[in-house]
Amino acid sequence: MERFVVSARKYRPQTFVTVVGQQHITTTLKNSIKNNHLAQAFLFCGPRGVGKTTCARILAKTINCFNRTADTEACDECDSCKSFNSGQSLNVFELDAASNNSVEDIRNLIDQVRFAPQLGSFKVYIIDEVHMLSASAFNAFLKTLEEPPKHAIFILATTEKHKIIPTILSRCQIFDFNRIRLDDISNHLAYIAKTEGITAEAEALRIIAQKADGGLRDACSMFDQMVSFGGTTLTYKTVIENLHVLDYDYYFKITDAINKLDSSNVLLTFNEIINNGFDGHHFIAGLGEHIRNILVCKDQATVQLLEVSEDVKKKYLQQAQECGMQFLLKALGIINRCDVSYKSAKNQRLQVEIALLQMSYLNAAPVEAEKKNDDSQNVVQQPVSTAKKEPLTAQKTNVLAEETPQYKKTDKPVTSFKDLNLTSGFRLGQAKQVVQQSAVTEEVPVKEIPAVQNEEVTLEKFRLAAAAYARDKNKMQITALLRAEMITRMDDEIAIIEIENLSQRESFEPFRQEFLDSIRKFCTNNTINFRFEEKKQDGTTKKAYSPIERFEAMIEKNPLLKDLKSRLDMELDY
Numbered sequence: 001m002e003r004f005v006v007s008a009r010k011y012r013p014q015t016f017v018t019v020v021g022q023q024h025i026t027t028t029l030k031n032s033i034k035n036n037h038l039a040q041a042f043l044f045c046g047p048r049g050v051g052k053t054t055c056a057r058i059l060a061k062t063i064n065c066f067n068r069t070a071d072t073e074a075c076d077e078c079d080s081c082k083s084f085n086s087g088q089s090l091n092v093f094e095l096d097a098a099s100n101n102s103v104e105d106i107r108n109l110i111d112q113v114r115f116a117p118q119l120g121s122f123k124v125y126i127i128d129e130v131h132m133l134s135a136s137a138f139n140a141f142l143k144t145l146e147e148p149p150k151h152a153i154f155i156l157a158t159t160e161k162h163k164i165i166p167t168i169l170s171r172c173q174i175f176d177f178n179r180i181r182l183d184d185i186s187n188h189l190a191y192i193a194k195t196e197g198i199t200a201e202a203e204a205l206r207i208i209a210q211k212a213d214g215g216l217r218d219a220c221s222m223f224d225q226m227v228s229f230g231g232t233t234l235t236y237k238t239v240i241e242n243l244h245v246l247d248y249d250y251y252f253k254i255t256d257a258i259n260k261l262d263s264s265n266v267l268l269t270f271n272e273i274i275n276n277g278f279d280g281h282h283f284i285a286g287l288g289e290h291i292r293n294i295l296v297c298k299d300q301a302t303v304q305l306l307e308v309s310e311d312v313k314k315k316y317l318q319q320a321q322e323c324g325m326q327f328l329l330k331a332l333g334i335i336n337r338c339d340v341s342y343k344s345a346k347n348q349r350l351q352v353e354i355a356l357l358q359m360s361y362l363n364a365a366p367v368e369a370e371k372k373n374d375d376s377q378n379v380v381q382q383p384v385s386t387a388k389k390e391p392l393t394a395q396k397t398n399v400l401a402e403e404t405p406q407y408k409k410t411d412k413p414v415t416s417f418k419d420l421n422l423t424s425g426f427r428l429g430q431a432k433q434v435v436q437q438s439a440v441t442e443e444v445p446v447k448e449i450p451a452v453q454n455e456e457v458t459l460e461k462f463r464l465a466a467a468a469y470a471r472d473k474n475k476m477q478i479t480a481l482l483r484a485e486m487i488t489r490m491d492d493e494i495a496i497i498e499i500e501n502l503s504q505r506e507s508f509e510p511f512r513q514e515f516l517d518s519i520r521k522f523c524t525n526n527t528i529n530f531r532f533e534e535k536k537q538d539g540t541t542k543k544a545y546s547p548i549e550r551f552e553a554m555i556e557k558n559p560l561l562k563d564l565k566s567r568l569d570m571e572l573d574y
């Protein structure tokens with residue numbers, strides 16, 4: 001196939017009316033030309049590839065045209081227009097400040113400004129990426145900008161308006177260029193495709209437009225690339241494969257599974273996405289966008305905010321009917337938290353999976369609360385009962401050995417949670433507990449949390465657990481503190497460790513969390529806790545408070561605090 005002409009250049013607009021998506025600017029410019037109120041200095045601001053330089057060139061051509069149309073467009077026929085169209089006009093001068101930013105470069109330009117044009121009435125100086133000019137170049141330029149000759153017009157273009165010094169800003173008429181709307185870009189691509197005799201699926205063009213993120217030039221060059229891969233037919237499939245875009249069908253599928261409490265399918269679909277080489281963070285951000293799109297479909301007034309093709313819009317409207325408002329809002333909250341914590345997470349894949357499971361349980365929680373006393377409703381409760389059968393026994397061995405849990409890739413087909421083969425620490429049963437607890441506490445009062453998998457912890461068991469930790473730690477001060485006789489009693493689910501003085505508690509502080517984790521694993525009880533009490537001379541004891549203990553004391557007075565803690569997803573600083 002014949003090499004495709006770079007469409008961004010070939011289809012660069014030659015008149016104001018063909019500029020894509022910047023009507024507010026072209027209209028104003030045309031009006032100023034018509035009324036002879038043209039400023040002498042302009043600042044064109046906006047993202048890359050949205051038409052800043054194109055507009056500057058059209059302006060230069062139009063004001064030099066000898067025979068402007070009634071609609072204030074260049075005629076494209078007079079000598080001046082012809083010289084512009086063939087790129088030979090001496091009335092337009094372009095300087096790319098990104099590569100020519102020295103005082104010398106600016107002086108060369110200033111020298112030329114003095115001379116009046118030979119053909120036409122204006123000389124237009126376009127300085128691209130003007131924020132890149134050095135400070136001294138800026139200063140040299142300032143004087144010319146203050147008192148330009150009548151025939152000179154300056155158009156400064158920048159992607160970074162905030163870097164332009166106020167003295168320049170105050171001397172320019174400023175135009176803010178928009179990111180170009182998806183529809184505008186895909187329509188433009190459709191026009192190019194039609195003119196070039198290329199059959200392109202609307203969805204294919206839309207994906208290109210989406211990926212270009214408001215930049216028409218980028219969209220055009222991606223389009224060119226795709227055409228050179230795919231020839232005269234451009235399909236959605238070719239485009240998502242070549243641009244490495246995640247198929248939106250995945251988002252529909254996974255949202256459907258989440259909504260239907262089908263957590264196995266949720267995890268399997270996510271697994272497929274990861275296996276296709278997509279990044280978890282990319283996926284979760286995309287899912288957020290997807291949920292947002294469903295959300296705007298919930299309201300007739302906001303449906304217009306949906307930037308998708310008609311076919312996909314139908315799918316969104318359909319899914320919007322299936323999802324509850326509460327569910328969508330909470331899901332967005334979960335996605336947002338996952339997005340924020342993703343970067344700092346040790347096991348990033350797990351972060352996404354927890355978020356997905358949490359979402360899956362959003363719909364389960366109220367059902368659980370309603371049907372709590374009705375054992376015949378086993379179908380709905382199934383996810384919970386699965387977790388019940390899977391206590392944390394396996395963790396008694398292998399407690400602190402592995403730091404970063406990872407999935408092992410296996411070739412064998414994955415048919416259940418267990419097949420996903422977590423190699424350590426955070427097993428799926430545990431993930432499910434976390435998910436259940438958080439999902440349930442969001443929906444029902446704290447007291448009604450079913451005590452699922454916690455085993456009873458006797459004083460003896462706690463002492464054994466403490467001894468095991470002390471032995472592993474092999475540190476004198478810890479061994480001394482965790483001797484059996486120091487652990488005097490169980491106060492409900494809190495073990496009391498008696499100490500001689502407060503400094504003992506402080507020296508233990510760095511180990512507190514690790515100790516607690518170890519104890520909880522050893523005892524198969526996720527809520528067991530402990531506190532220190534100071535032994536008084538007279539034999540009585542006094543509570544020695546740490547932050548967690550203070551919080552627990554507060555909860556005793558006001559149980560709602562615990563609810564608040566889980567709702568805000570707070571972590572206590574131990």
Ligand SMILES: [Zn+2]
Nearest residue numbers: 065075078081
């Ligand atoms: Zn002309």
